[in-house]
Amino acid sequence: MKFFCRGLSIIFVMFMLSACADTNQTPKYKVGIDATLIPMAYVNDQNKLEGFEIELLDAIAKTAGFEYETINVAWAGIISGVVTHKFDMSISSITILEERKKNMAFSTPYLRSGLAIVVRRDDERIKSLQDLKEGKMKVGAQRGTTSYFFLEKHPEIEKIAYEKYNHAVADMIKGEIDAVLGESTGTLYYKNHDNEIFQKIKMVEEVLTEEYYGIIMAPDNKELKTTLDKAIKTLIKNGTIERLHEKWELGLAASVPELK
Numbered sequence: 034m035k036f037f038c039r040g041l042s043i044i045f046v047m048f049m050l051s052a053c054a055d056t057n058q059t060p061k062y063k064v065g066i067d068a069t070l071i072p073m074a075y076v077n078d079q080n081k082l083e084g085f086e087i088e089l090l091d092a093i094a095k096t097a098g099f100e101y102e103t104i105n106v107a108w109a110g111i112i113s114g115v116v117t118h119k120f121d122m123s124i125s126s127i128t129i130l131e132e133r134k135k136n137m138a139f140s141t142p143y144l145r146s147g148l149a150i151v152v153r154r155d156d157e158r159i160k161s162l163q164d165l166k167e168g169k170m171k172v173g174a175q176r177g178t179t180s181y182f183f184l185e186k187h188p189e190i191e192k193i194a195y196e197k198y199n200h201a202v203a204d205m206i207k208g209e210i211d212a213v214l215g216e217s218t219g220t221l222y223y224k225n226h227d228n229e230i231f232q233k234i235k236m237v238e239e240v241l242t243e244e245y246y247g248i249i250m251a252p253d254n255k256e257l258k259t260t261l262d263k264a265i266k267t268l269i270k271n272g273t274i275e276r277l278h279e280k281w282e283l284g285l286a287a288s289v290p291e292l293k
Contacts, residue, residue, distance in 0.1 A: 061100040062257070064090060065115065065123035067108045069197050072281045073126050073218060076105070085218075085281040086124050089143060092273050093248075097264040107196065109177055112137065115249050121257065122250040126216055128179045129247045138254065139247035140261040143274060146287040147240030148180055149217035153205060154235045159212055162241060165190050170211035173201030179244060180214040206233050214241075217286035245290060266292055 066082070068074045074084040082103060094101050104120055111123045116136050126146070129139045150172075152159045159165060165172055166189040174180035176194040184192040193210050195201040201213045217240055248265075250257050268274050274289050 059098065059100055061102065062122060063120035064101050064103050065106050065111050065120040065125070066090075066103050067111050067125040068105045069108070069199070070126050070216070071199070072283070074124075085144075085277055085283065086126070088277050088280075089268075089274065090124055092268055092277070093261065093264045096267055097260045099260070108175060109196075112177075112249065115251060118251065121254070122248050122261070124248045126218070126246050127249055128244045130179070133249075134252075136252070137249045138252045138258050139249055140258060141265050142245035142247050142290045143265050143269070144246045144278075144283075144287050145290045146244050146246060147217055147242045148183055148214055148244070149240060149286070150237040151202065151205070151213045151215065151234050152211070152237055153208075154233055156211070159237055161237065162187075165212060168211070171209075173204060173210045173213045174215065175201065178215075179242070180216070183242065184214060202230065202234065206230070212237075218283055240286070 066074050066086070068076050068082055068084075070084070070086075072084050074082060074086045077083050082105070087103075090101065090103075104114070106114060108125065110119075111125050111127065112133070114120045115123050126144075127133075127139075129142060133139075150159065150162065150165070158168065159170070164170075166187055169189055169191060171191045171193055172184060173193045173195050174184050175198045176196060181192065181194060184190055193201070193204075195204075198213070198215045201210070201215070204210050205213050217236070248261055250261070265274075269289060269292055278287065278289055
């Protein structure tokens with residue numbers, strides 16, 4: 034009986050140690066990313082993900098103490114993937130909107146940006162949003178983005194939906210559409226990294242709107258939101274996000290938000 038009780042004690046201790054080990058395991062999350070948003074997140078020549086948001090995600094993970102697996106998906110699946118729990122969170126220059134908060138939670142904002150009109154460099158017809166409306170021009174925008182939603186509010190403009198921002202720019206250069214509306218950070222990439230294309234385009238106005246980007250997650254995942262919020266605030270305070278902003282040459286197209 035003594036040996037039987039001792040055996041049970043050993044089994045109990047081993048069970049408790051195993052339970053503690055499981056509790057102390059580093060959490061690992063699945064992260065959805067649309068790696069076509071240069072310079073925010075894209076696939077480089079070595080077939081690896083890089084960009085401002087890729088490095089930001091890595092800094093957040095190290096600060097918060099979690100591991101992650103990135104899942105590269107088209108923009109159309111970025112939000113739905115979180116809603117259907119395909120991934121735990123998504124980071125892809127997702128603008129914080131009240132209507133989106135009905136289906137998802139947002140982290141504290143990590144970047145302030147806006148929308149900009151891009152036209153061919155030799156096009157002198159377009160100098161403002163008003164010119165697009167009065168000329169009833171064709172304007173491309175990535176489907177499902179705030180750029181596309183913005184155009185929906187201006188029926189005078191003929192909006193053309195694209196799956197990718199760079200496809201819209203390519204069509205504009207060929208003369209198939211008159212302009213492109215998109216994130217100002219995307220235009221700056223061409224300026225800093227693809228001079229051949231940048232010589233063919235120009236930004237009409239610096240910023241049409243003011244937007245804030247946040248990481249999205251399921252609305253009931255309050256623990257993850259608390260973790261992300263704390264890490265982002267730390268990275269804003271210690272200057273990490275500002276350094277990434279400078280490294281990726283986001284310039285006037287975007288800025289680091291002030292903590293409230």
